[in-house]
Amino acid sequence: METIPRASFDNLPTELVLLILQYAAEPTFTQPEQYVTKNPYSTARTLCLVSRVVRRVALPEMLHTVLLSFRNVRAFVHALRMQAEYAQTDSCLYLAYTRHIRNIWIGHPISVPESDLDLLAPVLLGAPSLAIDFSSMDLVKRCVEHTWTHVDKNIDRQCSPPPWRTKTLTLSGMGIAPWHIIKRPSGSAFLASVAHLITLPHTQIDSNLHIIRRTTGVIGPQDYVLPRWMRHAPWALFKGLESVSLAFPHINRSLNLYDFITGMNLRTELLTFPASLVKGRRVPMEIKASAKTGNWHISLNDVRLVVSDSLVHFSVFHQEWEKVWACGL
Known part of the structure; x- marks a missing residue:
């Protein structure tokens, strides 16, 4: 029976060992598994049990x-x-x-x-x-x-x-x-x-409706309907607000609705625009791919759009928005 070699830090500089431990302790938020199946903090928690010295390195990464x-x-x-x-x-x-x-x-x-x-x-x-x-x-x-x-x-x-x-x-x-x-x-x-407000959509109300509207052609491929709550938010109290960001599933018209119902992995989009665009008398209802900004919509030209690198699980009833947030919006 072969002996499994054990890792040794004996010949490594202390600075390098600390870097290795810090890297190993970083939670694996981008993991393909759902968090309820695999705890993203599992490695960090194990390292905290090794010794007091290792705990002092791993715990801050975990926190x-x-x-x-x-x-x-x-x-x-x-x-x-x-x-x-x-x-x-x-x-x-x-x-x-x-x-x-x-x-x-x-x-x-x-x-x-x-x-x-x-x-x-x-x-x-x-x-x-x-x-x-x-x-x-x-x-x-x-x-x-x-x-x-x-x-x-x-x-x-x-x-x-x-x-x-x-x-x-x-x-x-x-x-x-x-x-x-x-x-x-x-x-x-x-x-x-x-200073910065980010909103993640309500699964049944906003996210699913966005997917249905986009795949059925109710809205254009670069158009977005703003969530209803924005019309009732106390924008006047957000005196120091600089920007507003809205997250949406990244989809196109070729998406199969049946696949979405059963569950699939998708990227996400984050749209960011100046807070001044929602602080007026009329809160816009849409983001539209047009050069002109109207009373009821925001021009896509005034919006910064970022598409995530990581994939998260989406279905009609369950969407991993906490993973979207943890991976870094």
């Missing part, structure tokens, strides 16, 4: 982009509790999560007790890029209000920077539900600090 759903949010909050305990005992296992998290995704509605907001709010609002299902916006509202009320009362809120770092807000599953976050001054201040 760069965090995907949370109702299945793992409790485990994440538990990890935050452990880090709080480590900080009090000066444990070598302590790591400031907020310092390393750059992107964080909150999926479908999750229940977080009020007692956990002290732990979760700084992490959620400390990430420069926050993605959340619109049905979970109540959690953002609670975190924003919690952070707002804990600001030093001697600080002038009008002149001081906001107590959060969120600059890019990604909303998924948008409907026409009320924006309850704007009912409090803290919520209005949060929206005013957002």
Whole structure:
């Protein structure tokens, strides 16, 4: 029986070993498997068990982009509790999560007790890029209000920077539900600090309709119907907004609808345009391949279009928009 050779770092410089470990620890968001089948963090989690030194290298790579759903949010909050305990005992296992998290995704509605907001709010609002299902916006509202009320009362809120770092807000599953976050001054201040808004379409309402319209010729090959929620969004409160991005499945008229119903892999398109185009009295309803910008449409000439390199799974009832986001919009 042949002996399987074991990898050895004995003869490698420390700097090179660290680079290898960092590369190995990067989550495999572009994997062809669905995340429910294969955890993209599996390699990083295994490396964290090797030793304390390796953990110090692998864990920050694992935290760069965090995907949370109702299945793992409790485990994440538990990890935050452990880090709080480590900080009090000066444990070598302590790591400031907020310092390393750059992107964080909150999926479908999750229940977080009020007692956990002290732990979760700084992490959620400390990430420069926050993605959340619109049905979970109540959690953002609670975190924003919690952070707002804990600001030093001697600080002038009008002149001081906001107590959060969120600059890019990604909303998924948008409907026409009320924006309850704007009912409090803290919520209005949060929206005013957002610079970039990215929206991922509602599967049944927007994404499927786009595919049907495109394949049946209802809209042209370079035309897009803007989601209905945009007509009701509080655009006036997005005072610092610079750009708006909309994601669509990348398809053409030759797509077979039966293949889409059963499930297929598709690229995605991201259309980005200046926020000024939706801040007027009339919110445009379409993006059209024309040179002229009208009251009811945006010219494709004013839009930057990017098509993704990676493929994600699409079907009538399930679309992996969290993978689209995690792979980098």
